Amino acid sequence: MEDRELIVKTSAYIDRHRDEMLSLWEKIVSIESGTPDKEGVDRVGAVLKDELESAGVETAVIPMERFGNLLTGVWNKEAAGQPIVLIGHMDTVFAKGTLEKNPFRIDENGNAHGPGVLDMKAGLVIVVYVLKALHEYGYGKRPIRVVFAGDEENGHRQTNAESEIRKLCAGCAAAFNFETGFIDDGLVVGRKGSCRVTLTVHGVAAHAGNDPQRGRNAILEMAHKIIEIQKLHDFKHGLFVNVGVIQGGTVANAVAASCEVGIDIRYDSFERLEETLQAIKKIAETRTVPDTTADVTWTKPSTVMPVSEKNLELFRHVQKTADMIGYGKLQTKKVGGWSDSCLAAAEGVPVVCAMGVKGANNHSMEEYAVAETLFSRAKLALASIITF
Numbered sequence: 273m274e275d276r277e278l279i280v281k282t283s284a285y286i287d288r289h290r291d292e293m294l295s296l297w298e299k300i301v302s303i304e305s306g307t308p309d310k311e312g313v314d315r316v317g318a319v320l321k322d323e324l325e326s327a328g329v330e331t332a333v334i335p336m337e338r339f340g341n342l343l344t345g346v347w348n349k350e351a352a353g354q355p356i357v358l359i360g361h362m363d364t365v366f367a368k369g370t371l372e373k374n375p376f377r378i379d380e381n382g383n384a385h386g387p388g389v390l391d392m393k394a395g396l397v398i399v400v401y402v403l404k405a406l407h408e409y410g411y412g413k414r415p416i417r418v419v420f421a422g423d424e425e426n427g428h429r430q431t432n433a434e435s436e437i438r439k440l441c442a443g444c445a446a447a448f449n450f451e452t453g454f455i456d457d458g459l460v461v462g463r464k465g466s467c468r469v470t471l472t473v474h475g476v477a478a479h480a481g482n483d484p485q486r487g488r489n490a491i492l493e494m495a496h497k498i499i500e501i502q503k504l505h506d507f508k509h510g511l512f513v514n515v516g517v518i519q520g521g522t523v524a525n526a527v528a529a530s531c532e533v534g535i536d537i538r539y540d541s542f543e544r545l546e547e548t549l550q551a552i553k554k555i556a557e558t559r560t561v562p563d564t565t566a567d568v569t570w571t572k573p574s575t576v577m578p579v580s581e582k583n584l585e586l587f588r589h590v591q592k593t594a595d596m597i598g599y600g601k602l603q604t605k606k607v608g609g610w611s612d613s614c615l616a617a618a619e620g621v622p623v624v625c626a627m628g629v630k631g632a633n634n635h636s637m638e639e640y641a642v643a644e645t646l647f648s649r650a651k652l653a654l655a656s657i658i659t660f
């Protein structure tokens with residue numbers, strides 16, 4: 273079948289399955305799956321596994337002990353071309369019980385609501401129906417791999433999902449990630465890496481009324497350090513440093529013996545991160561309040577998705593396809609948030625992210641998705657795959 277014909281047929285398939293797509297969306301939003309809720313994430317995985325299998329996808333579940341399992345699949349395995357990988361995640365940032373206050377619904381403006389409705393359960397529905405449509409009409413060019421992670425929202429910090437995902441991305445010709453889409457039709461071609469730092473200051477406790485001179489105030493020392501750390505923030509050059517959490521002291525009438533802050537760093541290169549970590553170490557070692565000490569620890573730095581020529585080329589392909597099917601104008605976007613696209617990028621695979629439904633306010637109760645884009649984005653993905 274000619275590409276053109278396949279695009280028309282698969283697009284009509286999406287139109288014929290609007291109700292089914294909406295009900296799958298409702299079904300998986302109505303299963304709560306916050307990242308720590310392994311049982312919930314795995315229930316979403318079980319639904320999607322069945323759906324993928326009905327599209328002829330050969331699935332596999334890679335079990336994770338404490339977090340949601342990783343669901344993978346391959347379709348059209350025997351095809352000769354270099355594979356394409358479709359990426360998504362099944363966990364959300366919402367705690368159990370959120371659904372009751374924010375059930376799935378589509379309002380009079382056509383906006384869908386519910387925990388994870390945008391980030392990114394709609395994207396999972398798109399992937400399933402892209403495969404169902406291709407399966408129906410027998411697209412032959414390339415194998416298509418699927419990766420649905422169960423613990424993306426904490427960056428796979430406590431599982432080996434990262435290495436498994438990288439393995440599945442390796443050797444692919446292109447990766448499309450169906451993360452949160454933007455209202456302005458921006459597609460993400462670059463993402464920063466992130467690293468969390470914990471800085472603790474140890475002082476000396478003392479009664480604030482009886483012998484304050486004996487105390488060494490850890491909070492005061494931390495205050496000096498925070499000012500210095502925030503000076504490292506360099507928005508103009510793309511380095512974001514944020515002291516986001518602080519905890520210290522016990523009661524107002526005691527000199528604080530300890531104080532701890534949590535710091536988030538977003539970077540475009542590991543060199544810049546390394547410089548920043550060294551600077552924080554130096555700040556930790558420099559004391560203003562005598563006799564205080566400090567220690568610093570940080571998490572494993574996450575991978576970066578640089579704005580590469582490969583990504584831009586893939587974006588141009590999607591734009592060309594969008595023009596061809598009358599979707600309209602897209603734009604490139606670079607964002608500070610991490611996603612699994614960074615893992616595809618680390619494997620040298622061209623990647624375009626934020627291919628999911630359009631919406632706003634993700635990670636909050638005000639999160640919403642434009643319901644109609646469930647279909648338009650599925651058609652865009654289909655055409656982009658078919659013509660690639």
Ligand SMILES: [Zn+2]
Pocket residue numbers: 361391392424451452
């Ligand atoms: Zn997400």
